[in-house]
Amino acid sequence: xxxxxxxxxxxxxxxxxxxxxxDEPATVPAAPPPQAAAPAxxxxxxxxxxxxxxxxxxxxxxxxxxxxxxxxxxxxFGDPAADSEAIAVADAxxxxxxxxxxTPHLMQEPRPPELVNAENKDIRRTRSYAMQPPTIPHKTDxxxxxxxxxxxxxxxxxxxxxxxxxxxxxxxxYTDRGGNFLAQISPRRYFCEQCHVVQMETKPLVANTFQDVxxxxxxxAKRQDK
Amino acid sequence: xxxxxxxxxxxxxTIRRPSVYYSLGFLTVxxxxxxxxxxxxxxxxxxxxxxxxxxxxxxxxxxxVYQELRATIHYTNRSGVRAKCxxxxxxxxxxxxxxxxxxxxxxxxxxxFGSIDTREKFLEKRKELAAREWARxxxxxSLECRNCHxxxxxxxTRQSKRASEAHSTSLExxxxxxxxxxxxxxxxxxxxxxxxxxxxx
Numbered sequence: 001x002x003x004x005x006x007x008x009x010x011x012x013x014x015x016x017x018x019x020x021x022x023d024e025p026a027t028v029p030a031a032p033p034p035q036a037a038a039p040a041x042x043x044x045x046x047x048x049x050x051x052x053x054x055x056x057x058x059x060x061x062x063x064x065x066x067x068x069x070x071x072x073x074x075x076x077f078g079d080p081a082a083d084s085e086a087i088a089v090a091d092a093x094x095x096x097x098x099x100x101x102x103t104p105h106l107m108q109e110p111r112p113p114e115l116v117n118a119e120n121k122d123i124r125r126t127r128s129y130a131m132q133p134p135t136i137p138h139k140t141d142x143x144x145x146x147x148x149x150x151x152x153x154x155x156x157x158x159x160x161x162x163x164x165x166x167x168x169x170x171x172x173x174y175t176d177r178g179g180n181f182l183a184q185i186s187p188r189r190y191f192c193e194q195c196h197v198v199q200m201e202t203k204p205l206v207a208n209t210f211q212d213v214x215x216x217x218x219x220x221a222k223r224q225d226k
Numbered sequence: 227x228x229x230x231x232x233x234x235x236x237x238x239x240t241i242r243r244p245s246v247y248y249s250l251g252f253l254t255v256x257x258x259x260x261x262x263x264x265x266x267x268x269x270x271x272x273x274x275x276x277x278x279x280x281x282x283x284x285x286x287x288x289x290x291v292y293q294e295l296r297a298t299i300h301y302t303n304r305s306g307v308r309a310k311c312x313x314x315x316x317x318x319x320x321x322x323x324x325x326x327x328x329x330x331x332x333x334x335x336x337x338x339f340g341s342i343d344t345r346e347k348f349l350e351k352r353k354e355l356a357a358r359e360w361a362r363x364x365x366x367x368s369l370e371c372r373n374c375h376x377x378x379x380x381x382x383t384r385q386s387k388r389a390s391e392a393h394s395t396s397l398e399x400x401x402x403x404x405x406x407x408x409x410x411x412x413x414x415x416x417x418x419x420x421x422x423x424x425x426x427x
Contacts, residue, residue, distance in 0.1 A: 122387040138388060142298055142411070149415035157421045184420045 100205060118198035124167075125199070129213060133195035134167075140198055145191055152192045153185070238324060272327065273402040284337060287311075290348045294413045301412075307374075313371045315359070315414065353416035360405055368404035374405065 102110045120139045128136060143151040155164035173189040174182050245253060274280060282288040292311075295301050300309040317323050335341075342348040342355075363370065377397065382390040396402040409415065418424055 120386045123286065138386065144410055144415050146414075149418040151410065151415070153420050154409075154418075159421045190420075208324065 113202065116200045116202050118200055128210065136196050136198045138198070140193070145193065150190065150192070156192075157185070262390075268293040272323075275327070276312045276316055276323075278312070281311040284339070286342050286348065290342075290345065291413050297409055298412050309374070309412075313373070315365070317369060353412075356413075356416045357424060360409060364403060365402075371404040371408070 047186070104110045118139045119137065122137050124137055125135055142153070145151060153169075154160060155166040156169050158164070158168050161168045169185060169189070171181075173185050176182060176186050177188065248256075278292075281293045295311075300314075302333075315325050342351050377393075380393060382394055385393065392402075392407065396406075397404075416424060
C-alpha cells in the first residue's frame with residue numbers, strides 16, 4: 001500500500017513524459033519530475049481550439065450551454081433564504097454562486113427550503129425530449145436499491161409487468177456497453193435513481209430556458225414560410 | 227430408580243389424603259392467592275420479554291434489525307404512532323402468543339451458540355430469517371399487520387391510485403395478503419433476484 005502511494009506520482013510523471021515526448025528514447029523518463037511535468041499540459045492547450053472541437057458533438061455543446069447558464073448571473077436564481085434572512089448578495093464574488101446554498105455570507109447559515117413530498121399521482125408525464133429517462137410519478141421513500149435487492153424491480157421487471165401493470169424497464173437496460181444483449185438487467189443500469197427521479201411541486205433552484213424540440217421545429221418552419 | 231418410584235408413590239399418597247392440619251378455608255383462599263401470584267408473575271415475566279427494550283437487549287437485534295427499523299415509517303412518522311418489535315412479530319392473542327413464545331426458544335439456542343453474532347453471519351442468514359417471517363405472515367393472513375391496518379376501515383379515496391387499485395382488488399378478494407406486496411418495509415430485504423424474488427427460493 002505504502003509502496004503504491006509513493007510510486008503513484010512517479011508513474012504519473014512517467015506517463016506524462018511518455019505521452020509528450022514519444023520520439024525520445026525510453027531512457028529519458030529518468031529526467032527530474034519538475035521539468036518533465038511542466039511541459040506536459042502545454043500540448044493539450046493548442047489541440048482544444050475554442051469553438052470547433054467542443055461544438056462538434058451535440059452532447060458537448062449541451063453541457064457547455066448548461067455550464068454557462070449556471071455561472072451566468074447570480075441575481076436570476078430564486079433564493080429561498082432571501083425573504084427571512086436578507087444577506088448582502090454583494091458578498092459573493094460574481095459568477096461564484098451556489099444555487100443550492102444561495103448567496104449568504106460564508107459564516108451565515110441560510111434557511112433551507114422546506115421539504116416537500118414527492119408527487120404521487122401515478123400519471124405518466126410527458127418527456128421533454130425523446131431520450132429523456134421518464135420521471136417517476138410516485139413516491140419512492142425508503143425504496144431499497146443496493147447489492148442485495150432492488151425494490152423498483154419488484155414491479156418494473158420484465159416478469160412482473162402483468163401483475164403490476166407498471167411499465168417494464170426498456171430494452172436498453174439489458175445491453176452492456178458493447179451493445180450485447182444480456183439475459184438480465186445490466187449492472188450499469190441497475191441503480192434506477194441515477195436517471196429516473198421523483199418530482200416535487202417546488203420552485204426551481206436554477207432558471208431554465210429549455211424549449212421543446214417541437215417548438216423549435218415550428219419556429220423554423222415559420223421562418224422558412226416567410 | 228426403585229427409590230425414585232417409592233418417593234413418587236409417597237407423594238401421591240400425601241396428595242390423595244385429606245388435609246389433617248390445614249382448614250379447607252385456608253387451602254381455598256391460599257390456593258387462590260397463590261394462583262394470582264403465580265399467574266400474574268408468569269404473565270408479567272412474559273410481557274417483560276415482549277418489549278422493544280428486551281428485544282434490542284441483545285446486540286444481534288440492536289445492531290442489525292433495530293437500526294434498520296429506525297428509518298422506516300413504522301418507527302418515525304408525523305403522527306407519533308410507533309410499531310415496536312412485538313407488535314409485528316408476536317401475535318396479540320394469548321394462545322397464539324404462547325405458541326410463538328415457545329417457538330422463540332429456538333432464538334435462545336441461536337443466541338447461546340452465536341448463530342448471528344456478527345454482521346456477516348446475520349447477512350448470510352437474513353434470507354432464511356426473512357423467509358420464515360414472510361411464511362408466518364402469509365399463513366396467518368398478515369394478522370399482525372391487520373391488528374392496526376384493518377381492511378374494513380380503509381378509505382380508498384384517501385389512498386394513491388396505485389394503492390387503492392391493489393387494495394380494492396387482490397386484497398379484497400383475499401388473493402393476496404399484506405406481506406405479498408409489503409416486504410422489506412420495516413427491515414432491509416435479503417438478497418433478491420432482479421425479478422424481485424428471493425435468490426434460490
